[in-house]
Amino acid sequence: MREPTLDLVALIRDTLREAMRSWRLPATLVLGIGFGVLEAEATQRDVALLFGPFAALYTLLLGPLPWRALLPLEEDGRRGEKLVRALFALAVATALFSGLVTLYRGFAGAVHIYRVYAMGQPREVLVAWLLFLIGGWGLARDIQLEQRLDRTLGSHQRLAAQLAAAQLDALRADLDPHFLFNALNAIASQCASDPVAAEDNIVRLSTLLRAVLDTRQLALHPLDDELALARDYTGLLQARYPSMRVSIERDDDLAAVDVPPLVLQPLLENAVRHGRVSDGTITVTARSQDDDLVLTVRSPGAFDGPRAGGLGLDLVTRRVALAWGERGNFSIVAEAAMTVATVTARGVLRVGGR
Structure with a gap:
């Protein structure tokens, strides 16, 4: 059975809410700060410390969207249909990554840094692209699995309450x-x-x-x-x-x-x-x-x-x-x-x- 289709606004709002839960935001910021430190050391500019957290937050908030929208966790369609949807999600994720590269380089230019480390050469961009894809897909799956677990636990709690009520009825x-x-x-x-x-x-x-x-x-x-x-x-x-x-x-x-x-x-x-x-x-x-x-x-x-x-x-x-x-x-x-x-x-x- 397919999950109900989410409109884009609802999906973004839900992703923002899930991003703030538990470990996701702190872990993302820690990774982003690490990338920022590498960028600052490579460019010898302290302002480059901001690059890492910016890219990490961009990945956290936008990276999961195409995978959540196009590859529901409990999708039961045909294999060919799943492949098409996966390729489409990959294309959308790549477009989002291109936006990140543009913003990243634009920010670097605004602060007069003309040789960025993380997204300068094609090989570096390829590595960053793979990290963006893997990170976005992993976050999407983590959110979907956690939400399914919440639904399952909620269902079990409701059933337990109904069972207790039924037992009380029988005992009375x-x-x-x-x-x-x-x-x-x-x-x-x-x-x-x-x-x-x-x-x-x-x-x-x-x-x-x-x-x-x-x-x-x-x-x-x-x-x-x-x-x-x-x-x-x-x-x-x-x-x-x-x-x-x-x-x-x-x-x-x-x-x-x-x-x-x-x-x-x-x-x-x-x-x-x-x-x-x-x-x-x-x-x-x-x-x-x-x-x-x-x-x-x-x-x-x-x-x-x-x-x-x-x-x-x-x-x-x-x-x-x-x-x-x-x-x-x-x-x-x-x-x-x-x-x-x-x-x-x-x-x-x-x-x-x-």
Whole structure:
């Protein structure tokens, strides 16, 4: 596929911009000063020091133009067409070099130097012509390769961002079907025995499902919203486990903090599924420690390692990594007869840290 055709003004502007990037301008000036020193020594005139930088800048700014315009890096035309374009680029480059020779000699005459060193005799002009061609072609290819690399890196970054967003969407949508089935069964049994409780739980379930849909496009949402979802989720669980007790607390200075949606839900699910909910209280806390946010779920029953086929804890790890990168961490350990799951986000409470 051919690169889009650039008009001359746009091509010159782009070449000027690329010439100022990274090493090109300093390296060109160093080479030009070297040629200027040779010219000054040959002519015994200090003003000849200006010849080298002038010729080098001319080569830097105009030398790449014919090669960039006529030989795109990803040109896929026929070999004969490529040859014609290369010859045409060579002719244009030679014309530009002739302009350089004219300006070079004109400048020498203006400062009363009548025997220039670099472009005096035919052999010297031939060497300078070859340097101009090779330098212009090399600069053109360097610019084209760097721009292609920039496009490739930009494309990879966009794809990585899209992949991360898709992964977050998939992770947020992961609400255990067994939980939904059990919640609906519990609500159905309450309809006859406790219609008010059944109605409350229908509202909780509706709120929870709505939150899953509403947060699909969000990498983060308010901590208070996450804690409200945790209350709805545990409220539904209590319909099935009436003896289960839950405590949810946060520090007062965390009202404006954001967290990944549904990051607590798998931890609560794990606490109920693998713990002893009738033997104590499940405690959810959100604390600030210096500039770090620390979310903790403590539940009865000592943690004895991940269960085969379990995905919930892995989901938490991935959610934390996608939301906070290297600043995020998830751990789960046994402390005496308790399981303690902790999500830490380092530095997110610092101004501008989120």
